[in-house]
Amino acid sequence: MNGFAKSHLGWLLLAAALLAVPVFVKSGRWIEFIELTLFVAVLGQGWNILGGYGGQYSFGHALFFGTGAYIQALLQFKYGVSPWIAMWFAVSGGVLVGLFVGYLSFRYGLRGSYFALITLAFAEAFHVVARSFISITEGGRGVQLALNRDPDQAIALFQFTFADPFLKSYGYYYVILALLMIAYGATWWMERSRFGAQLVALRENEDAAEALGINTFRTKMAAICMSAAITSSSGIYYVQKFLFVDPAIAYGPTKSVEALFAPIIGGLGTVLGPLVGSVFIHGLSEVTREAIDAVWGARPGVDLILFGIILVLVLGFAPKGLVGLAEAAWRRVARGGKAQR
């Protein structure tokens, strides 16, 4: 093994395990479950770049998801653009929205809860626009893409419902996995770069960062662009998978809330936090749903009640989330081991 492989063994094993999921998981329902978990993990990593590393808490990350999804859908629906080309526009569009919102907010020095509020307001404004400009966005009824039934076109049209058996079962899984690996690779790189160090510094203390030569405005702009790129990329997967988007899905509060749940519960400002959080949330959601179904019959709401409570508890008592708790436990075990010797 060379030096790189040795020092990054854990990461390589994780990547290998994710790539090999189809070897172990055959049930369609489980693949769907894992896909959804990874989707939220990507959505949340976008939030984590800006919120976890940069300390700028957005309440409107649906802005980026929704813009990515709408561009991906509309370019195909209205102009017959290939999905493989549309996706670059989807991400660029998300980044442009990030530049726009970021420029206004950061130029006028909005911080803390004011930044949260303005992102919320922008998401709401985009929601209204998507609903109202019917000639451009199809309005409230949403954009429905045609289902491709030709197996030979599966790759070209980026639709795997009628593809060969392997693609049909695992095609979308590899799509979201690819997005996840790019997003997490980029975050991993960022954490070890000057940009990452400067972003964390301004989160910790903006005045000190500025005094030490950090252009805090530019650093925040770079962070919101990276954040927007990652979150909007999750919109590509969403549209190709469900072939549908409407204003409420795109810009409603649900995606904004999902995007912040995963990293906060998993561990703010850590590479794996959003993934850990997403696994936890979806696992718990699955378990409670089964339990509730058994006791009361199907009823909505219980999983979100639990998440809300967990969010409050994590904020209050475990500010570094599950990753932080695990690290603390690990350190205690390691110290215990040493003490015995």
Place this chain on the structure above:
Amino acid sequence: MILEVRSMSKTFGGLKAVSRASLSVGEGEIVSLIGPNGAGKTTLFAMISGFLKADEGSVAFAGVNVTGWRPHKVCRLGLVRTFQVVQPFPNLSVAQNIAVGAHTRLRSRAGALEKAGEVAHAVGMGDRLDMPAGSLTVAGRKRLELARALATEPRLLLLDEVMAGLNATEIDEIIGVIRDIRQSGVTILLIEHVMRAVMNLSDRTYVINNGVMIAEGTPNEVTQKPEVIEAYLGHGASERLEAMGAGGGHA
């Protein structure tokens, strides 16, 4: 002159915190700025380093007019300040804190961390590299403030009361550190209430009171001046001291 401050003013509400203050610092000097509490020292530093917009006046640093520049640009040109109320990055380790400063000149993470280690040793924090900055003592935080600024490789260092809250031994250590920094070619302008340090370190001293520069000279000269004594001890103080036959020099 590496720093030329010309006739700067700042008003907060109705209060003239600094009015038409000028000072200059020559390459390689240690200059101190003293004055009673609320005299406007920190405000002047904030204007020089770009944190506060001055109502009037100008700052030239290394021959460049930097009036109105953002702090990060001023820092990159080689002028860095520390904060009187220390501003650590609390959740980062000492090494990571200092590396943030080092990144101003170094792109690579490894390089910045290595440099952080060197600077930490130079200011006597080499044994605390992995400690979270939030858990340092007051003396430790003051040192960290100094180390981070130093890691940006400044030509001019503005130190705002880095000795406040330290005990006698700690003050002696810091005085040694500041001497070493000057030795390495960095010019220093410092605000200090600890007179022992002012007398010991400074080549020249400026005295500010109620926002106005009232004296300039060697530390011994300025502490003899009646207007300086009055500024510190109140109106009529210098006559009283004279009447009592005290020299008044060593406050």
Place this chain on the structure above:
Amino acid sequence: MDILGLQIPLYSWETVLGSAISGVFLGSIYALVALGLTLIYGVLHIINFAHGALLMLAMYAVFFVWHFWGIDPYAAMLIVVPGAFAFGYALQRYVIGKTSHGRDEIILLVTLGIAIVIENAALFFFSADERSVQVPYDLDGIDLGVTFAVYPELFALGGSLAVTLGLWLFMTRTDTGRAIRGVAKERQGARLVGINVDHVFAITFGLGTALVAVAASLLAPTYTVHPQTGYLFVLIAFTVVVLGGMGSFVGALAGGFIIGITEQLGRLYLGESLGLITISAIFIMILLFRPTGLFGHKT
């Protein structure tokens, strides 16, 4: 006129005036909801994201009090308002105060968490059905010429004026009110002279929640309630509070009217859907260009 496929119609002044007047009535509802929010902000300096959810909860309370015991929604205040006060007090004292570490963005997230819990608890227990209180007088009213005002609207308008006045008197004339203002101005100082700051904070939060219950009673005859009702109000209430200046009662009242009128005119000219963009637009503009609001002063 035709902009981007949107028809911008031209109306007679009667239609516009009628719309503006109904905006005043709508605005009085917004003001009522915003008063509690601005009180909490003014004292605790926290933005309470759960405000809308608390309103929704209070509306359900009013509904059930009417539904099971047949008590008129205005009379229901006597039961719901004290209950809301106690609930708000406990929420601040035992949940928000204990978990937020005094950082404003954490408080916002904590109150978001609370909002999610309340909303989904409502969904779980009350289902997503819309409920509404039926009163015998909800269609009677006064003909104003250009528009017709029903009694519940008039009561809401009167209520918003009365509550603003009452709140102002309470804060300036009573010992509790003065203590609250003292804590708002000088937290540390208040602590030093032995005031139990946590208690005063919780009382303020309780009062803010009680105001929400007053609003819930006043709007029960004209609004239906379902678990998402709160979210619809929360952004509007933020806008009103930010516009009026955070912490200002008169500002909340004026802000409510401005937003109500703007929304109605927006709907008239831009349509039911796009008309709502006026609210987000005002919110964004104020945050960017005048974060102290119209009646707030710089801190």
